Amino acid sequence: MLRITDLRFVYPRAKSATLEAVNAVFEPGRMTAITGPSGRGKSTLLYVAGIMLRPTAGQVIVDDVDTGLLSDASRARMRAKAFGFVFQDAALDSTRTVLDNVTESALYRGDALPGARRRATELLEMFGVELRSSAKPHQVSGGQAQRIALCRALLADPHHLLADEPTGNLDAASAAVVINALRARANAGTTVVVVTHDPNVIAACDREFEL
Numbered sequence: 001m002l003r004i005t006d007l008r009f010v011y012p013r014a015k016s017a018t019l020e021a022v023n024a025v026f027e028p029g030r031m032t033a034i035t036g037p038s039g040r041g042k043s044t045l046l047y048v049a050g051i052m053l054r055p056t057a058g059q060v061i062v063d064d065v066d067t068g069l070l071s072d073a074s075r076a077r078m079r080a081k082a083f084g085f086v087f088q089d090a091a092l093d094s095t096r097t098v099l100d101n102v103t104e105s106a107l108y109r110g111d112a113l114p115g116a117r118r119r120a121t122e123l124l125e126m127f128g129v130e131l132r133s134s135a136k137p138h139q140v141s142g143g144q145a146q147r148i149a150l151c152r153a154l155l156a157d158p159h160h161l162l163a164d165e166p167t168g169n170l171d172a173a174s175a176a177v178v179i180n181a182l183r184a185r186a187n188a189g190t191t192v193v194v195v196t197h198d199p200n201v202i203a204a205c206d207r208e209f210e211l
């Protein structure tokens, strides 16, 4: 469960708050769309919920832990263990192979690499990414890159899966793969939160949180 209470967020040097008095609960097994006009702070809310950004005021409670009380190192460990993130542009590391991109987070968690590689290969197959393990991100299409990013996010079976416009750059077929994967994770008990303008994503969600 992700619980956000009386959240205020001000970017450094900004004249006004991006988020003010925001309260939200994102529950396990539910898929929520965060919607609203451009610039309203949807991505900022997602990054605060994913403990990438510290709120200026208010609380972010993750599975009963008040994350405001944690050190940066503890927050980073919690992020690596409990969260999966998917971004609009896939954000793969172009210098590393596809397989290494998917398994990278295992290093932060201290997971054994052979097991992580086996799981990564299974996920890539499941999402229809058939590539040599030495393939580099520049050799894959945008749709494949986003499927690879999904595999990376799912590698550790995260409790919380957060996605920022994950279908923004995709054709209909790849968008459907991403939407079905997010829905399946929610059905399996994961908290899924998606910032989106895509009506097909919103239709797949259990509820809409409008900013």
Ligand SMILES: Nc1ncnc2c1ncn2[C@@H]1O[C@H](COP(=O)(O)OP(=O)(O)OP(=O)(O)O)[C@@H](O)[C@H]1O
Binding pocket: 011, 012, 014, 018, 036, 037, 038, 039, 040, 041, 042, 043, 044, 045, 195
């Ligand atoms: N790193 C930053 N430093 C300062 N201001 C920022 C930063 N990132 C975002 N902002 C500002 O915060 C506000 C909210 O941005 P955010 O990206 O969260 O909105 P959004 O609702 O996701 O927008 P969009 O739908 O266009 O992606 C915007 O005014 C933006 O310019």
